[in-house]
Amino acid sequence: MADKTEERPRNSRRVFINDVNKYTSKNIARFLDSCVVGASLVDPGEADVEEDDDTLHDKQPKLKSPTFQIVGTVSSQTEEKCSFIAEEYSNLKREDLLCHLMNCDVIIYDITQHADQINEAQWAVSALHEQMDQFSGPKMFILVSSIMTWAVTKPADKDDPEIPLREEHYRRRKAHPNFQNHIGLEKLVVKLGKTKSTQFSTYVVASGLQYGMGEHIFHLFFKMSWLGEISEVPIFGDGSNIIPTVHINDLAGIIQNVIDHKPKSQYLVAVDDSKSTMEDIIKAITLALGPGKTQNVSKEEIYLIRDLTQTDIDSLLVNLRIEATYLKENFNIQWVSETGIVENIEQIAEEYKQTRGLLPLRICILGPPAVGKSTIAERICKHYKLHHVKLKETITETLEILESCVHMEDVENDQSEAQEFLDTLKENMNQNEGRLDDQYVIRIMRDKLRTKPCMNQGFILDGFPKTYEQAKELFTGEEEPEDLQSKHEKKIIPEFVFFIDATDVFLKNRVLNLPETVVEGTFYTPEQFLRRLANFRERNVEDETLLNYFEDLEIHPEHLEITSNDDNEYLLIIEKICKKVGKPKNYGTILDEVEEEERRQAEQQLREQAEQRAEAKLREEEEAQQRDQRWGQWNQQLEEVRRQEHDLLESQSEPLRNYLMRDVMPILTQGLIECCRIRPEDPIDFLAEYLLQNNPEA
Known part of the structure; x- marks a missing residue:
């Protein structure tokens, strides 16, 4: 077990956090590990002035700032140890745990996730209170509790229920029936801190529903939206209930301020400024990550969701207006999401994907006709759970979507735009014997690659683009405005390009040996195939070839050779591709x-x-x-x-x-x-x- 004590200044503060491998505690620990003790006492503006002043005296030696040293308990030692945790303890007896608590300056207990921690937190604060006379220095106990201890509190003004509750009303708060033990512990913590506050100070931080950094309670809706397997994300009930929330890093910042400021108020509410309803939050999530559609279902259906605990269900159905006035007036918080999850959904969605490693894989597979690109792409898609993008199928899908939009009656603007584009495509196809001009093909393919499924999980482009010009138009989008498109085009450019090749003799023999039932109605008739193969070879001997385009972007295509129809060779090609691409960046097997x-x-x-x-x-x-x-x-x-x-x-x-x-x-x-x-x-x-x-x- 590594100990980072020697790496820190001697005057660093030792902080104990329970369940440090769980969502809330882990993020609080990570945040505090990056903080300097007393940093929140300095106003950000003053800090900038000090930094400028330091540049004038950069030759003078600087003292290393005191930091936080994080230790804590973990549910098991099987998980990989976090770099920001100095010491981890598991399966401790009470007397051993008390020894570790006595060696810490700050003790933080989170009871928002697991109610089984309430008994341990109650024992810890009581045991420390009994040992006050044995302290080597002042200690602080912070209980991170739930806003659900306010769940059934009557409005601040019965004549105007929209006036929010504040910390000053905490004495008349009433807890949700399933959170009676939480409020009992809150009262005990506040009481024990009044005995000798200079030696043992205690605080309660009533946290709103936490979000950000991979998500916890809202993870169900993020996951549903990201996967895109359902057309409408459910809203349980009418969705009008107001849910108090707080970003997990903002909660950690509030705890940092409590440690630094040692406020007079022992009871603090930690919520952001939003008054968002369940409907607002879920709609924002699905618009940022998913299909953008929601559906109201009965409240009872939430009990059928296996991923939600009873605590999660109670929290999601809460309806509470509350404000955090004390911390606004007295703390220096560098807010991550002061206005709430809805206003900052793009940033929150990006955090979610980065934290969970849900990064899209973008692959392009090129090669001559009949080389087996689609067979390889299908197997790779199945392995990585990607979307197979083929030109013919995408055009057909686009026409079907436009047809359905035309018959929709709810949005007239979308209907008229769909009708206009559909008419344009049909007219162009009639003029070109069923084919589309490149400008329409590029538009259709670009729109496909920008869809949420392709942006979330990733895609495999199968045999497209075919020319240097098509690639330039598709990925660069020079005809589009630069302000918005530059961001999007980077998100659709393939990361990996694989060129599957074979000799012309091999390809001709393969096509000639195909059954008539397979050849009929395709481009694999001898005349058409030979013409397409010749065109492909001509395009790839020009000065500006498709592969040169990717080389210019420093995306170096991987060349792979097919020499036989044996399935084992396909498996070998797929194995090489998977080795090059790496591990899947998604949920894997759900x-x-x-x-x-x-x-x-x-x-x-x-x-x-x-x-x-x-x-x-x-x-x-x-x-x-x-x-x-x-x-x-x-x-x-x-x-x-x-x-x-x-x-x-x-x-x-x-x-x-x-x-x-x-x-x-x-x-x-x-x-x-x-x-x-x-x-x-x-x-x-x-x-x-x-x-x-x-x-x-x-």
């Missing part, structure tokens, strides 16, 4: 997509298991049926064998029975009668002797 894929795989697995069980059951039934059938047949065969054995025994025993009846039984009967008459001592011996003497055969 959680919903991952869950959908997992759900699909789970369903597929369940189906397979069900099919296997059904197949096994059917197989068992068939086997049981076959066993029953075989058992029946065996029983029948056994009965037949028994019958045959019985018949055989019957037939074989008949002569013996006849012999016994004819020759033996008469003599045996007479012997038994004689034995009964005489009654010899040994009847058996007598009977045997009798039979022997009277045997007919003997």
Whole structure:
């Protein structure tokens, strides 16, 4: 664990911040790390004078200004350590945590994001208050709480509800039902700071809903707009509720002022000057990043959004007019967004994209006809989630959009402009046998590249522009006014250019081997293809070629060669392109997509298991049926064998029975009668002797 204490002046102030890897605390820590202790005590105008004065004495040695040294707790050590954090602690016992707090000059606890931090903050301020006599110097405790502790406060003037609340009304504030613990902690912090304020001062900063630097609570709407997957961004309810907000860096600046000024007021409200409604905010976001359209839905639908916690939902539905008068009158704040998110939406949107690394990728793939540009572009688009821009499809799409605009009845100006441009395009196409002049093609393609999806995620230009002049008109826009267009043209110039090439023999053989069903209705008929290939080769041997245009802009095209129709070669080309372009600069695989894929795989697995069980059951039934059938047949065969054995025994025993009846039984009967008459001592011996003497055969 790195310690930056040695890098800082000895008189730097040590600041503890909880959950320093979370949105609010991380941005406060980053801000304070860049500040000089006491900087907010100097008026910006005076600071400029001092700087000018310093230039007159630049030969004199300067003392290094005292700075803030940031330490804090983190939820886990798995995340990469921030460079502006001197020390990070995790899984600390209370006694160990108290030791770290005792070594700090300022303790900041944020409870706006996670309510589970309320108990720890309550323990921390109470434990520090008990240890006041052991302090080596004065300490300050700052609680960053939520404006939701004012959520159901009655208006300042019941006759005029539009008059905003102020800090002076904080004693009669009433919290939202889900924020009762927050207001309880606020009261405790204020109370403990009154005991011995010179030794232990305490402050509560009630923060509005925070925005900026990648977003937190408004992230849902920024993400929806940036992705552009829905045509209308939802507004929950009628959207008329006023939401108090503050830029996260302005909140950090307010905390810096609290540390430097040690104000008399222990309770401060941190909000900007805006009185924007939910509708105002969401419309501004979607106009800056998305389709520019919103849709009012019922309030209940907000509970279906999985990305929002109950705290987020309560905060977004708040309706509160409140002003931050104290900090306006007493602090020196270098405001980032004093007028609010709506007025500064362009800057906020740029912050959002930069902080989250949502940077567009602009790629142009060039090459002769039939080389496989579209196949490669489609796969690259899928990998990077870019928009595939092809000339023919873009023209068709533009005509369809113009047709739909013509039939719209809500905006007459747009309707008339669309009708005029549509008529111009159709007339030009009729005059050129279905083709468009370059001036209209350039306009259509430029408008396509300027659309929000292409500006947000990026695009792949597939086989366009075709000539040096087209590229110059498309990307330079010399016919357009310089004030606005120069900014836009830079945003549509490709960052990467790939030239996919192959020999003419290879290309001719590929086209000749295409099936008739593929060739029909395309430019791949032998005559048309050979003419297009010849034109392409001619254009690329002139002095001002398309590749030369990109070279002049210091965008050096990457040359790649196709030598076979094997799919593995395409994979190799795509791998080289991905290596050159680098990692995707977007959201990557969205959680919903991952869950959908997992759900699909789970369903597929369940189906397979069900099919296997059904197949096994059917197989068992068939086997049981076959066993029953075989058992029946065996029983029948056994009965037949028994019958045959019985018949055989019957037939074989008949002569013996006849012999016994004819020759033996008469003599045996007479012997038994004689034995009964005489009654010899040994009847058996007598009977045997009798039979022997009277045997007919003997």
